[in-house]
Amino acid sequence: MKEKDKKLTDIIDGMSLEDKALMLTQYPIDSICGNKEIVTGCWDMDGMTNDMIMRVGTVLNVANGETADRIRAIRKENGIDDPLMFMLDVIHGYRTIFPIPLAMACSFDTELVEECARIAAVEAAADGVDATFSPMVDLARDARWGRVMETAGEDPYLGGEMGKAYIRGYHNGGLACCVKHFAAYGAAEGGRDYDTTDVSERNLNEYYLRAYCECVKEKPEMFMSSFNLLNGKPLLAHPELTVDKLRDEWGFDGVLISDYNAVRELNVHGYAATPRDCALTAFNAELDIEMCSPCYANNLPDLVREGVVDEKSLDEKVYRVLKMKDRCGLYDIDKSTDTQKRDKITLCEEFRAAAKKAEERSCVLLKNDGVLPLKKSANIALVGPFADEKYIFGHWASTGRADDVVTVKQGIERTLGRTVESEKGCSYDLLSDDESGFDAAVRFAQNSDVIVACVGEHMYNSGESHSRADIALPKVQTALLRRLKTLGKPVVLVVFGGRPLALTDVLPLADAVLYAWQGGTECGSAIASLLYGDAVPSAKTVMSFPRSSGQCPIYYNHFQTGRPRASGKPAVLSGDICTVGYDDEYNDPLFPFGYGLSYTTFDYSDLKLDKAKMRRDGKIAATVTVNNTGDRDGTEIVQWYIRDKFASVVRPVKELKGYERVELKAGESKTVRFEITKDTLAFFTDGGAFDAESGDFDLFVGGNSRDCLQTGFSLVD
Missing domain, CATH: 2.60.40.10 (Immunoglobulins)
Structure with a gap:
């Protein structure tokens, strides 16, 4: 074991049991404000006093540098010398927003991913953030799951390569990082976020753990434990993973932090009867920081006094947290926000150019019957609910603002140097059946040479807690495309989504399909460059695109069965009923893993x-x-x-x-x-x-x- 830093051990020696428990506790920044009052919200403080909250070791959801500075000042006024560490979900950008991670993985460009992560870290660090809860390297095989947008898709090897690139980028930009969610969170039953997972030991080791193991090589500061059940027990009741695997076998010596409220949810799952039991279970799993619940703060001191918990083990956890703070330089500098530096670099032209490049390399050309690239002299009809929509930049956009986003309409106007009109035609609402805008859209498109239809799902219909049972294009949008197709014009689809959508019904209605995902601040600029050939598509799919929702989960690296169906056709077409397959659907995806076209061959x-x-x-x-x-x-x-x-x-x-x-x-x-x-x-x-x-x-x-x-x-x- 490495010799411990005396500076840190001296700090620990001067701490009370209550101080140590609070060092292992993290609360949101909105729990503390200028008058030191608790901001009540949707969750219960469960006995945490104002004084206790003021003394926690780390904070999440830092709003901005000025807020961070104010909180530091308040702590000093209250005699708290230990530097507070601020953490935030910086997932695909901070103020300059890049394409969602699923889209970035489609670039197969780790150097690009690393550079975009570096830029995100530079912006975040300049605004008071010390650490990000990224990268997420959960394996994603079910497109119904909303959080596929945060992953690198269905391949464990690619997931590890992308995860390592994000870590290198964050570190180069001055930000600590956290690999999440350990482990198997992506195997949620039915694609329902937060639902239970049941994964064999073999699949766990072979597929679901591989990317996490790779990420350890880049020395991330933190791992985050997931809050799902795994094989009948909450993850924090699996010390064979958190201790035997993560720490002993892989050699991770950093901080293990829980996901939001995960310790208290040991009770909700029906595993731990009391908050005290929750604290003891998490403690035995070597959890260092409890996020957003007070089981450690309210119970660890008494557990030590009663001899149930060894204080030396408590000190080890506190030491890991202090070592992380020290690694981030928090004990060496009087950290405060440099507003001049922040304002100079935030959303600068260099960073915007990087965001555009990232989207150009992330959009996947799924179909092209010779329509693309468009001629700049062509008369286009720009239609669809996302034609001039700014909320196309991504679900986890941190401090990104819709006002900063370049829409498709704006991107095309800048490319062509002239004004372009657009018509929505319908809503992006998943359940909308309002066709009242169809006639106007059809009249608008009648005299065009080419129809460019911007369709898909809204960015808030994917991401955390946004799973979908039906991942087809919303019915009203499909109906609009059928009306537009009757005009006999070439139709180019630009599709937005945080997941692979099932495009089987609309594929025959389009002459070209550019899958734009959710593309960040410069989304519209990049799409225009690709549509008009100023940039050439190169991205490849990192998740199989299902033909229908019923195929999910579907992934390329599946096992062969003893009764394979050679044709892959539905039984009603092949007559082959004693082989693996559906009566009414093909076995193969609409687009396989690794697929993508270019403007060349x-x-x-x-x-x-x-x-x-x-x-x-x-x-x-x-x-x-x-x-x-x-x-x-x-x-x-x-x-x-x-x-x-x-x-x-x-x-x-x-x-x-x-x-x-x-x-x-x-x-x-x-x-x-x-x-x-x-x-x-x-x-x-x-x-x-x-x-x-x-x-x-x-x-x-x-x-x-x-x-x-x-x-x-x-x-x-």
Whole structure:
């Protein structure tokens, strides 16, 4: 064990038991105001006095630098010398808002993700924030779940790579960070946020924990425990995960913080009978900070006095919190907001340019029958509820403001240098059936050359606590598109969403589909650049797009069954009823993982291995030639997949093992190389070890998980 910092141990020696318990307690900033009165809200303070709240060790939801400065001053007036640490959900930007994390992952560009996280950290740190509750690396296989928008999608390898990039960016920008939600929060039954999860030990280790484990390598300051049930017990009742796995096996020595109210919810779940039991359960799970409930503050001192809790163990937790504060420099500087610096950098042109670039690389071109890119001389009819809507920047927009957002209409006007009219046609309301605006939209579009329809779901219909049973486009929007299609004009859909929407019904109504997700401050600027060809689409899907909600959960790296349906067609079409599938739906997604078009085309050829067999201490070099066969420069995301054909446990049909963004000029070819080692092939074997087993493997490479070249090799002892 490393020698402890005497400065910190001296602080601990001078603390009472009550001080120590409060150091492990976090409350929202709106619980403290200038006159030291508790701001009552939707939750109960449960005996926490004003004095106790003033002495908590950390605060969340800092409003701005001036508020943080005022709270620091109040604490000093009350004789509290320990520096307060301010935390906030900085998820995809602070004031300059970037595309949602699900969209950013579609770029397959970790350098871009790192830079955007750095910018978010710079802005947040300048406004008094010390730490963010990000990255979220939960595995997302069910698009009905609203929080897929915060994830990197359905692949654990990609999730880990994106998570590490966010951590590096936050650290480079001066912000501490928190990996969340540990663990398996993304497996909520029915895609319902906060619902129970039931995951086998194998799936937990093989898929749901992989990204968290990778993130430990970048030394995040915190991990956040999730508040869901896992296999019949709340997560904080799983010390085999929080202690044995996270701390002992992975070596994480930072702070474990609970999710909001999670400790008290041990009681609501029906697991712990009293607040005292809640505190003891969390304490034994090595939880360091209790967020937004007072079980630690009200019970830990007595538990120590009664000999139930060892004070040395309490001191260890306090030390981890103080060490985090020290790592952030809070004991070395008199921190106060530099308003001149903050105002100079916030939402500056450099940061706006980065936000535009991020959205350009995040939008996925799902369909294009030659309509895109648009000619700037074309007469377009810009219609739809999101044509001139500012609330397209994302659910977790921190301090971002709608007034700062560039709408699609504004982006097109700036691109064309002229005024463009628009017509809503209908509401973005999920349950709206109001068609009163259809006639005006149809009249508006009659004389156009091309219809650009901006449709989708509102940004507040995804995100935390916003799950959906039906993820099709809202019915009124589909009806509007059917009316517009009768005009016989080319139709371009720009689709907004925080999840993959089921677009089966509207795909035949469109000649092109650009999936814009929720794109941040410069969303409209980037969309205009893509529509008119000033930027070329390159993004790829990181979640499978279901044909219908009933297919969820659906993901590419599934297992083969003993009765596969070769055609994947519905039984009513194939007559194949004794195989896996539906009577009334295809097995395959509408768009597979890794899918995305460009304004040029790419061809893969000449897949080669430098050897057919590999020993455990060896490696195989794979190469493939990628050729830009179109007349535009473009970027292809080359994806490498592997399948272990026979193993001690059944392996997925494909698993992403590597990717590379390859820029190619029109007509240019490049050879792309991929190295295979034993570690590339490792998995959790039947014996529970993370290892590779000898045998035969398939190697795939292509522009998506479905359309690949294939070859084979063997691992030998």
